[in-house]
Amino acid sequence: MTSSTETALTTTEHLDGGVAVVRLNRPDHLNAFNFDLVDALEAALEALRHDVETRVIVLGAEGRAFSAGLDLADLRPLPGTEGFGRVQGGLAAQERLVSLAPLIHHHPKPIIAAVGGAAAGMGMAIALAADIRVVSPKASFAAAFIRVGLGACDFGTSYFLPHLVGAGRAAEILLTGRKVPAPEILDLGLASDLVDEPIERAIEIARSITAHSPFGVAMTKQVLWANITAPSLEAAMALENRTQTLALLTEDMGEAVGAFIEKRPANYANR
Structure with a gap:
């Protein structure tokens, strides 16, 4: 539709x-x-x-x-x-x-x-x-x-x-x-x-x-372009670490793992 x-x-x-x-x-x-x-x-x-x-x-x-x-x-x-x-x-x-x-x-x-x-x-x-x-x-x-x-x-x-x-x-x-x-x-x-x-x-x-989680996609775009001008590898990785920690704590991360184990598409709620 x-x-x-x-x-x-x-x-x-x-x-x-x-x-x-x-x-x-x-x-x-x-x-x-x-x-x-x-x-x-x-x-x-x-x-x-x-x-x-x-x-x-x-x-x-x-x-x-x-x-x-x-x-x-x-x-x-x-x-x-x-x-x-x-x-x-x-x-x-x-x-x-x-x-x-x-x-x-x-x-x-x-x-x-x-x-x-x-x-x-x-x-x-x-x-x-x-x-x-x-x-x-x-x-x-x-x-x-x-x-x-x-x-x-x-x-x-x-x-x-x-x-x-x-x-x-x-x-x-x-x-x-x-x-x-x-x-x-x-x-x-x-x-x-x-x-x-x-x-x-x-x-x-x-x-x-759109097959991926909304938060994961948004953070990928943000970190990719922010790190184009990162002053060092350490600065770039610090931003990556922040993002991955936040993503790990989302409900969608648990849904993604469950979908992988059950071999089905994930149903993301952006939570």
Whole structure:
């Protein structure tokens, strides 16, 4: 059984098994981001934050592009900053636009980006902020900011890309602003799968995640990304030890052990 909700700019489909599929829905503009789309995607993701039925989120897009990035034809002041100075207003607008990257990265539920077309500039950054990426043969990434007189490091790309592919590879992609085609995205480890139907594959991955306890999944995401920048092995292991001790004391741990012994699926209650 599925259910769906939608706004003018995003749609959310709730699938059986705790998977929600959120789609950008501005295909006539190649899903380019303006403030309205930022607001719509933020609202969709925040609505799922405390939805106990949703365990994993798949982020896709309608149309032939995942996202062409920032909508340069719709550059305008952030609502409410009309009286600001040029620098102050520009910074407020910049901070609002980039807020989606930490929202996705720190969201308590795993987010899988299903990229079926071009992901440029801000679109690339949104995909990189996700925990897992699945791409189609038509997908491409491009740090397009540098093509329009800006630096290529924006929307968190200077953090995500070097961590995912290394500083040298990241420098080449960012400084050239070139299009990275789907096979190279896969070879670089930026995507887990290259398939004709990335939404379907992302849903399969999502359902393999929902087979595990909600607490265990949430802590795995939290510890994985926290320890990317851990100052030492000891610091990383201290966080792991805290998490495993907490997980050991949950009721779901006992349920998992019982299910393993009885050779049946576990029935997790997130307790």
